[in-house]
Amino acid sequence: MNGETYNINSSAFYRKLAYLALPITIQSLMLALVAAGDALMLGRIGQNEMTAVSLATQIQFVQNMFLSAVVGAGAILGAQYFGKDDRRTLQELFHLMLRFSGLVSMLFFASCELCPDLLMRIFTHDDILVAIGSRYLRIAGWSYLITGISQCYLTMMKVTDHVKASAAVSSSAVISNIVLNAVLIFGLLGAPRMESAGAAAATTMSRVIELGLCLYISMRKDCVRPDLTRIMKGSRVLLGDFSKQCLPLLGGALLWGVGFTSYTAIMGHMGTDAAAANSVSAVVRDLICCACNGIAGAAGIMVGNELGAGNLEAGRAYGIRLKNISWVIGFGSTAVILLLTPIVTSFVILTDTAHSYLTGMMVIMSFYMIGRCVNTVTINGVLDGGGDTVFDMYSLAVSMWGIAIPLALLGAFVFHWPVLAVYSCTCLDEVGKIPWVMIRFRKYKWVRDLTR
Secondary structure (H helix, E strand, O other): OOOOOOOOOHHHHHHHHHHHHHHHHHHHHHHHHHHHHHHHHHHHHOHHHHHHHHHHOHHHHHHHHHHHHHHHHHHHHHHHHHHOOOHHHHHHHHHHHHHHHHHHHHHHHHHHHHOHHHHHOOOOOOHHHHHHHHHHHHHHHHHHHHHHHHHHHHHHHHHOOOHHHHHHHHHHHHHHHHHHHHHHHHOOOOOOOOOHHHHHHHHHHHHHHHHHHHHHHOOOOOOOOOOOOOOOOOOHHHHHHHHHHHHHHHHHHHHHHHHHHHHHHHHHOOOHHHHHHHHHHHHHHHHHOHHHHHHHHHHHHHHHHHHHOOOHHHHHHHHHHHHHHHHHHHHHHHHHHHHHHHHHHHHOOOOHHHHHHHHHHHHHHHHHHHHHHHHHHHHHHHHHHOOOOHHHHHHHHHHHHHHHHHHHHHHHHHOOOOHHHHHHHOOHHHHHOHHHHHHHHHHOOOOOOOOO
């Protein structure tokens, strides 16, 4: 078995890659546009509103780390079982995802309703930001209750060759979110001017629309959908296989998610100017990452389909080519961010100090994007597609928690480094682990058929 010499049908490869990656990229872009829309619209209201909501949405970011482990495990096994054409097992996987994600969503909903002030004080000590963010969380918390269910439906659509439907649902929800944002934040069309509370209400309404569309589309005959009479039942063997994928993904997701949230908290405690600039740069980062997210999602499905069907040579060759494509996406993202820097800094309303921070952060982030793109496609796409989910957890423990976070903490609170120096520390993890990722990739432990 030699993936380097396997003869890939390039035309079929790129057709399938485009078929899968474009809808996932659009879906990722649409989701990022929600955060961008919130930031830009609230940025026109004032710096405090924009910063407070950006900090408050970190709660959903952490929730998404739990959900990503659940739906990620379902996607890994689902892609391989779909390649094997085993629809009954796909339905059981759907049930597993719904049970676990429902529990996570309930916990985060309860936290936002019962103790939003406590949650906000994790990220800032500014009383004004805490008050604005808490008001946002009490309303947006209802959307967190719905998110887990809709993500299970969208994931099952992606792995069962309904990726366009999944993208259409997400896009519709995002478009409605942006429209409702404008109406409720600014008080258009006779609606009350709700500002940050309007952003929360728009998010909740759009999630209701998203779930409704998921339920409607799942009624098609060719769609895998849950059986409510069997949703609490399932195979212990499949639960064991699911856990083997989910637990390392959860460990990696928590390390990454809490780590990223720690970055936000560190920058938030360096002052409102630093927090505001970091909020804007995070929105730009998430928008630019959409391309590598799309390629990574497609990579996991393509590699998983081939491995699940028993075509190990093809799966390995696909992984090698997708890894090479990730480098192209990475350098392209660097160029795009540098080109966007003057446009972004001239658009948002910030203090002069925050503007200078934002310019520096954009330049630093442009180089960070090389590592982010390569690692996302290689780890979260190719390696995860073959079930090699443990490596991500190990690499994050070392690069993020062993190097980047300690340096950022020391720089911010002990040595009192400049804001941009601390921000650079938060970008070390992705760039620094590229050699390690390439070594792991070349061991080909991910070339495995996980089906039974």
